[in-house]
Amino acid sequence: MSRPQPLSGFPELLPRQRIVEQQVVDHLRRAFELHGFANLQTRAVEPMDQLLRKGETSKEVYVLRRLQADDRDASDAELGLHFDLTVPFARYVLENAGKLNFPFRRYQIQPVWRGERPQGGRYREFWQADIDIVDLGELPAHYEVEVALVVADALKGLPLPKVRMHVNNRKLSQGFYQGLGIRDTEEALRIIDKLDKIGRDATAKLLIDGVDATPEQAEACLKLASISAEDSSFVDEIRALGVADPLLEEGLTELAAVVDAAAAAAPGFVVADMKIARGLDYYTGTVYEVFIEGEEHLGSVCSGGRYDKLASDGKNTYPGVGLSIGVSRLLVPLLQAGKLDATREVPTCVLVALNHEDDRPASNAIAQRLRARGIPVQVSPSAAKFGKQIKFADKRGIPFVLFTNDEGTQIKDIRSGDQATVDLDTWNPPAEDLHPRITAA
Amino acid sequence: MSRPQPLSGFPELLPRQRIVEQQVVDHLRRAFELHGFANLQTRAVEPMDQLLRKGETSKEVYVLRRLQADDRDASDAELGLHFDLTVPFARYVLENAGKLNFPFRRYQIQPVWRGERPQGGRYREFWQADIDIVDLGELPAHYEVEVALVVADALKGLPLPKVRMHVNNRKLSQGFYQGLGIRDTEEALRIIDKLDKIGRDATAKLLIDGVDATPEQAEACLKLASISAEDSSFVDEIRALGVADPLLEEGLTELAAVVDAAAAAAPGFVVADMKIARGLDYYTGTVYEVFIEGEEHLGSVCSGGRYDKLASDGKNTYPGVGLSIGVSRLLVPLLQAGKLDATREVPTCVLVALNHEDDRPASNAIAQRLRARGIPVQVSPSAAKFGKQIKFADKRGIPFVLFTNDEGTQIKDIRSGDQATVDLDTWNPPAEDLHPRITAA
Numbered sequence: 040m041s042r043p044q045p046l047s048g049f050p051e052l053l054p055r056q057r058i059v060e061q062q063v064v065d066h067l068r069r070a071f072e073l074h075g076f077a078n079l080q081t082r083a084v085e086p087m088d089q090l091l092r093k094g095e096t097s098k099e100v101y102v103l104r105r106l107q108a109d110d111r112d113a114s115d116a117e118l119g120l121h122f123d124l125t126v127p128f129a130r131y132v133l134e135n136a137g138k139l140n141f142p143f144r145r146y147q148i149q150p151v152w153r154g155e156r157p158q159g160g161r162y163r164e165f166w167q168a169d170i171d172i173v174d175l176g177e178l179p180a181h182y183e184v185e186v187a188l189v190v191a192d193a194l195k196g197l198p199l200p201k202v203r204m205h206v207n208n209r210k211l212s213q214g215f216y217q218g219l220g221i222r223d224t225e226e227a228l229r230i231i232d233k234l235d236k237i238g239r240d241a242t243a244k245l246l247i248d249g250v251d252a253t254p255e256q257a258e259a260c261l262k263l264a265s266i267s268a269e270d271s272s273f274v275d276e277i278r279a280l281g282v283a284d285p286l287l288e289e290g291l292t293e294l295a296a297v298v299d300a301a302a303a304a305a306p307g308f309v310v311a312d313m314k315i316a317r318g319l320d321y322y323t324g325t326v327y328e329v330f331i332e333g334e335e336h337l338g339s340v341c342s343g344g345r346y347d348k349l350a351s352d353g354k355n356t357y358p359g360v361g362l363s364i365g366v367s368r369l370l371v372p373l374l375q376a377g378k379l380d381a382t383r384e385v386p387t388c389v390l391v392a393l394n395h396e397d398d399r400p401a402s403n404a405i406a407q408r409l410r411a412r413g414i415p416v417q418v419s420p421s422a423a424k425f426g427k428q429i430k431f432a433d434k435r436g437i438p439f440v441l442f443t444n445d446e447g448t449q450i451k452d453i454r455s456g457d458q459a460t461v462d463l464d465t466w467n468p469p470a471e472d473l474h475p476r477i478t479a480a
Numbered sequence: 481m482s483r484p485q486p487l488s489g490f491p492e493l494l495p496r497q498r499i500v501e502q503q504v505v506d507h508l509r510r511a512f513e514l515h516g517f518a519n520l521q522t523r524a525v526e527p528m529d530q531l532l533r534k535g536e537t538s539k540e541v542y543v544l545r546r547l548q549a550d551d552r553d554a555s556d557a558e559l560g561l562h563f564d565l566t567v568p569f570a571r572y573v574l575e576n577a578g579k580l581n582f583p584f585r586r587y588q589i590q591p592v593w594r595g596e597r598p599q600g601g602r603y604r605e606f607w608q609a610d611i612d613i614v615d616l617g618e619l620p621a622h623y624e625v626e627v628a629l630v631v632a633d634a635l636k637g638l639p640l641p642k643v644r645m646h647v648n649n650r651k652l653s654q655g656f657y658q659g660l661g662i663r664d665t666e667e668a669l670r671i672i673d674k675l676d677k678i679g680r681d682a683t684a685k686l687l688i689d690g691v692d693a694t695p696e697q698a699e700a701c702l703k704l705a706s707i708s709a710e711d712s713s714f715v716d717e718i719r720a721l722g723v724a725d726p727l728l729e730e731g732l733t734e735l736a737a738v739v740d741a742a743a744a745a746a747p748g749f750v751v752a753d754m755k756i757a758r759g760l761d762y763y764t765g766t767v768y769e770v771f772i773e774g775e776e777h778l779g780s781v782c783s784g785g786r787y788d789k790l791a792s793d794g795k796n797t798y799p800g801v802g803l804s805i806g807v808s809r810l811l812v813p814l815l816q817a818g819k820l821d822a823t824r825e826v827p828t829c830v831l832v833a834l835n836h837e838d839d840r841p842a843s844n845a846i847a848q849r850l851r852a853r854g855i856p857v858q859v860s861p862s863a864a865k866f867g868k869q870i871k872f873a874d875k876r877g878i879p880f881v882l883f884t885n886d887e888g889t890q891i892k893d894i895r896s897g898d899q900a901t902v903d904l905d906t907w908n909p910p911a912e913d914l915h916p917r918i919t920a921a
Binding site (some may be wrong): 102104 | 518561
């Protein structure tokens with residue numbers, strides 16, 4: 040077999056890059072669990088009819104077939120790989136509703152697959168980390184505040200470029216358009232969603248052509264979209280535009296609550312931004328998009344919103360609010376550019392050197408004593424010259440080599456060359472050396 | 481949408497079952513890392529020509545197609561979902577050989593997919609946890625001892641039924657057959673692999689018909705297959721059969737080393753068992769199969785072996801040794817039978833009760849103070865009557881409810897009803913209540 044080539048759109052990591060990804064995912068998991076979110080893992084496949092319910096993404100689905108399917112399988116439903124974690128979660132909630140306690144909060148960290156053409160920051164297989172809170176019948180608005188705070192907490196303390204969450208509220212925008220006298224408020228939202236791409240003039244024209252807006256109405260929509268603030272001062276700015284509508288008022292109250300709570304809990308993280316529209320129809324309240332500061336053109340690295348009908352089985356409706364962090368989208372470019380790295384490429388903290396191959400059982404026993412106290416250890420591959428054994432450690436970034444000589448058990452820090460006799464039952468590496476750490480360039 | 485039905489062969493877990501699975505996987509991961517194994521995650525897909533290299537499993541592959549593939553994609557390689565973690569690992573090693581340090585030890589915990597008919601303990605999507613050590617050119621035999629010890633360590637301390645690892649060595653069996661005068665030793669191995677299913681007489685007949693064995697040779701093969709021991713006493717038993725062959729001697733030495741080391745490090749876990757053959761052609765040294773004791777008929781829950789040619793690019797050859805733990809195969813039946821459970825269905829240790837909805841920001845602040853010390857907390861969904869808030873905690877198994885009254889901050893253990901005034905900056909739950917724990921029925 041000749042050397043295989045990477046598959047475009049299916050990024051894979053080297054061991055030291057994977058250590059970074061693993062620690063970031065561990066950090067997210069820990070944050071989600073501290074906020075009481077339970078983990079779920081759904082199967083990778085869904086019946087095609089489930090996946091095609093949202094028209095918009097249907098073109099991206101990978102369809103499965105069994106290589107040797109036979110007649111007896113005719114009854115098998117056609118299956119495809121999930122393209123997000125929301126569709127499987129909604130299906131899971133309906134399937135297991137009788138066994139779940141609502142409000143139900145879950146996180147889910149899994150790969151998703153989209154058959155789209157791979158290009159800058161877009162992959163065919165990538166990891167997402169989702170949180171959602173779903174309730175039965177009614178979902179209180181305070182959860183729209185909470186999920187923003189959970190994500191603020193989860194992204195805090197990670198060695199990532201500075202990110203900010205831009206929030207808006209569907210009721211606010213749609214109420215404003217309604218108050219202006221625009222009828223097709225959903226279409227107006229979809230047009231405003233294009234503002235950053237096509238510019239003010241083209242957007243105004245689309246509003247005039249697409250939703251029968253007067254030039255004055257279009258101008259008011261653009262004025263609204265230009266408002267942003269880190270606190271609830273946007274409320275007065277919007278009121279100053281002179282539009283009155285009960286839905287607008289609801290939206291103002293809800294958005295102010297999100298922004299004020301976030302300003303108190305995570306100063307500088309959340310900004311109210313009236314041009315955030317999110318193209319998808321199913322959002323009904325707060326909508327969120329997180330951008331890398333100064334790199335907004337790359338698109339959001341985390342997004343979500345409130346949907347009054349995450350799932351419904353005809354009898355019951357399950358409203359929800361959630362956010363999805365694009366783990367691969369955030370990390371893979373930083374890893375590939377060498378902007379994030381790990382202090383070593385193995386978990387190993389100590390290499391136990393061998394004087395002679397016959398000592399291997401004794402060295403294994405020494406390794407087990409350290410492992411029993413949580414220290415990752417491996418034993419040297421061979422009783423080569425001591426310099427060669429040190430080189431083995433050095434190449435992998437293993438900081439300590441343990442060896443036995445006439446003076447007893449010695450541990451050498453191969454970075455400094457410092458060496459000392461140690462007691463195997465009490466010696467500990469410095470806390471920062473116990474596990475690999477992430478370093479940022 | 482009506483209530484969706486589960487898909488046969490794609491097991492999914494309820495939140496409390498998932499907590500068990502998550503903790504088992506965490507335990508395996510920790511054990512592998514303590515032994516210096518680095519984690520890898522490979523993509524879910526491989527080109528079909530890679531997947532079809534092993535004829536045996538080709539019928540089980542799920543092939544992918546993009547729903548809206550167009551002409552420009554004609555150059556795309558046909559892709560399928562991986563059916564194990566060995567084929568992707570071998571491909572990864574070849575693809576990245578220049579960037580890896582050998583010997584390279586990695587673990588990989590991912591789902592795999594097989595399109596086979598779902599039946600008792602067989603799934604179409606299931607999780608495996610693999611460890612492998614791979615080297616460039618030569619792989620010392622001591623790694624065949626080591627991987628057995630790592631798996632012994634990894635399975636130790638899990639609330640699972642008692643399992644035992646049955647080991648044999650290909651050189652031993654093939655050397656013995658060779659010494660007897662049987663030519664097609666690989667076919668003889670494949671026949672002996674069927675012994676448990678078809679019995680002694682049918683096996684003897686197959687040996688006579690299939691590899692031209694005399695009745696005496698067939699009898700000697702069956703005698704060898706009947707030998708098993710928890711220590712290296714099997715060596716003398718085999719020698720007593722009077723067959724001499726250099727390959728047999730190598731196998732005896734290597735298997736004795738594995739069994740003796742394992743008997744010292746993990747007494748009772750490993751048993752030398754000469755009827756273990758493993759049907760696959762590519763094993764060349766030690767072979768391993770782990771069975772649940774008394775449930776050997778269910779098949780192995782972990783298996784593997786040494787292969788001298790895990791991968792080869794024509795110039796270099798990469799021998800390896802590895803084991804694969806069938807995580808779903810081990811856990812799903814136990815979870816579905818209710819034999820394993822978790823002490824609660826959420827990570828949450830403390831529910832912060834609300835006196836009034838206006839107190840939510842203050843309650844969030846209290847929750848954050850506890851989270852900062854690693855305690856998973858959530859705030860009550862509403863300022864309902866206190867009894868209702870306790871019921872919310874009780875239904876999920878959350879052990880503690882925190883509330884504020886005239887006497888200050890109180891924490892109630894809702895299982896005992898005990899209640900005490902606490903200092904938020906020093907209170908800790910008992911260690912066994914901090915996180916959910918696994919319980920075994």
